[in-house]
Amino acid sequence: MINRIDLRGRSLSPRELTEILPRPEIGVEDAAEKVAPILHDVRLHGASALRDLSERFDGVRPVHLRVPTERLSAALETLDPLVRDGLEEAIRRVRTVHAAQRPQPFSVDLAPGAQVRQRWIPVRRVGLYVPGGIAVYPSSVIMSVVAAQEAGVRELAVASPPQRENDGLPHPTILAACALLGVEEVYAVGGAQAIGMFAYGATGSEPQDGDFLCEPVDVITGPGNIYVAAAKRLVRGVVGIDSEAGPTEIAILADGGADPTHVALDLISQGEHTPDAAAVLVTPSVELAAAVDARLVDLVPETKHAARVAQALSGPQSAIIVVDDLEQGLDVVDSYGAEHLEIQTADAAAVAERVQSAGAIFVGPYSPVPLGDYMAGSNHVLPTGGCAHYSSGLGVHSFLRAVQVVEYSADALQELADRIVAVANDEDLPAHGEAIKARFQ
Numbered sequence: 001m002i003n004r005i006d007l008r009g010r011s012l013s014p015r016e017l018t019e020i021l022p023r024p025e026i027g028v029e030d031a032a033e034k035v036a037p038i039l040h041d042v043r044l045h046g047a048s049a050l051r052d053l054s055e056r057f058d059g060v061r062p063v064h065l066r067v068p069t070e071r072l073s074a075a076l077e078t079l080d081p082l083v084r085d086g087l088e089e090a091i092r093r094v095r096t097v098h099a100a101q102r103p104q105p106f107s108v109d110l111a112p113g114a115q116v117r118q119r120w121i122p123v124r125r126v127g128l129y130v131p132g133g134i135a136v137y138p139s140s141v142i143m144s145v146v147a148a149q150e151a152g153v154r155e156l157a158v159a160s161p162p163q164r165e166n167d168g169l170p171h172p173t174i175l176a177a178c179a180l181l182g183v184e185e186v187y188a189v190g191g192a193q194a195i196g197m198f199a200y201g202a203t204g205s206e207p208q209d210g211d212f213l214c215e216p217v218d219v220i221t222g223p224g225n226i227y228v229a230a231a232k233r234l235v236r237g238v239v240g241i242d243s244e245a246g247p248t249e250i251a252i253l254a255d256g257g258a259d260p261t262h263v264a265l266d267l268i269s270q271g272e273h274t275p276d277a278a279a280v281l282v283t284p285s286v287e288l289a290a291a292v293d294a295r296l297v298d299l300v301p302e303t304k305h306a307a308r309v310a311q312a313l314s315g316p317q318s319a320i321i322v323v324d325d326l327e328q329g330l331d332v333v334d335s336y337g338a339e340h341l342e343i344q345t346a347d348a349a350a351v352a353e354r355v356q357s358a359g360a361i362f363v364g365p366y367s368p369v370p371l372g373d374y375m376a377g378s379n380h381v382l383p384t385g386g387c388a389h390y391s392s393g394l395g396v397h398s399f400l401r402a403v404q405v406v407e408y409s410a411d412a413l414q415e416l417a418d419r420i421v422a423v424a425n426d427e428d429l430p431a432h433g434e435a436i437k438a439r440f441q
């Protein structure tokens with residue numbers, strides 16, 4: 001069912017290790033070639049392109065590109081109370097964690113009258129993408145909206161693919177989650193076209209509502225499939241983005257004490273997102289590797305989305321990797337840089353402390369990834385495709401800029417004047433020194 005890679009007895013350099021590790025056949029770069037014309041089309045033709053592209057990719061031509069406000073409140077009124085309770089609990093926990101994330105300003109006195117301060121300023125307007133192709137993601141509304149709200153962003157717009165079953169509007173629970181969080185600007189636009197709309201803005205007309213206008217945003221965040229991730233990569237520079245949060249990945253570092261059924265179910269849970277999902281088990285225990293493989297053979301056919309899961313788990317992006325020991329296991333998970341990493345070993349907290357690269361780490365047998373997907377309080381929008389080596393999951397920082405503020409007195413500047421002039425002249429930029437000297441002549 002799932003590929004096996006045996007690294008026992010092999011001493012590999014980080015580069016060799018990276019080459020051996022499972023990765024998907026089609027990456028963000030390949031998808032970028034496909035989405036570049038979509039972005040171009042949206043930039044040139046605005047609302048009419050958005051409608052045409054929805055028809056082509058989502059199988060529905062939305063009547064309202066901008067969701068009417070009354071449809072948001074109606075979705076909340078008809079929301080199943082149990083689901084509402086779950087969403088509200090998730091909002092509470094995610095808000096508590098994100099409020100604690102706000103970085104503090106600071107001020108440093110370098111000499112009498114010489115001060116450098118740093119403060120954090122939220123971006124003004126953000127576009128939050130909420131996936132809705134194979135599955136729909138009200139939980140992603142919470143992750144993105146709460147993080148932006150806790151950062152202090154004033155204008156929030158959400159976009160999610162139009163659903164044939166909901167008159168071409170996004171899924172009702174997505175609309176209800178927006179209403180719960182007080183978001184009123186919601187678009188029935190999905191995929192790369194939504195990213196283009198946020199990056200460049202779009203105008204046009206709505207058949208029933210008159211003029212259509214989506215103003216460009218400063219930052220686009222949110223998860224999505226490979227096309228969404230590619231579109232975000234292409235508009236970076238026009239706008240800011242969070243990490244590339246593409247097709248889901250789970251890696252599990254487990255020893256012989258882990259429960260093979262739980263490990264198998266955790267791998268399946270993330271395989272359920274998409275055939276492109278990656279599931280990787282890293283273990284020094286040959287017995288656990290065999291037991292998990294056997295459990296997958298039994299459990300995959302029983303799960304609701306068996307075909308999707310089977311494709312994900314048997315693809316080149318998924319594998320069971322057998323290692324010599326936990327030391328080598330840590331090298332493997334660090335080289336892989338998974339979106340989610342579960343540690344299911346003895347002394348899991350100590351092992352987790354040693355991990356250097358992962359989007360989020362889930363420690364011990366009772367912190368499975370689906371807990372974080374919905375309600376742990378952590379954010380589930382996380383870097384994929386190795387981006388965890390250099391970027392973080394979504395958080396208030398994704399919407400903030402650090403600005404340094406410099407304030408020196410005359411005496412404090414004079415104390416440095418000769419040294420500034422010397423360095424400026426050495427750079428052959430003497431006007432810099434002149435600007436300083438003039439103040440003391």
Ligand SMILES: NC(=O)c1ccc[n+]([C@@H]2O[C@H](COP(=O)([O-])OP(=O)(O)OC[C@H]3O[C@@H](n4cnc5c(N)ncnc54)[C@H](O)[C@@H]3O)[C@@H](O)[C@H]2O)c1
Binds near residue numbers: 035057133228381384
């Ligand atoms: N990394 C994370 O933080 C995270 C979190 C949640 C979900 N996810 C991932 O988000 C993804 C959701 O994917 P999805 O497909 O269900 O929804 P989606 O909303 O991301 O993508 C649907 C859109 O893809 C576009 N599309 C489909 N086929 C296309 C093609 N051939 N060319 C161009 N565009 C095309 C369509 O416009 C459609 O609206 C999954 O891969 C899931 O694993 C990741």
Ligand SMILES: N[C@H](CO)Cc1c[nH]c[nH+]1
Binds near residue numbers: 140
């Ligand atoms: N596992 C996904 C992140 O890759 C998040 C999610 C939302 N709903 C269920 N799961």
Ligand SMILES: [Zn+2]
Binds near residue numbers: 248270373
């Ligand atoms: Zn998930």
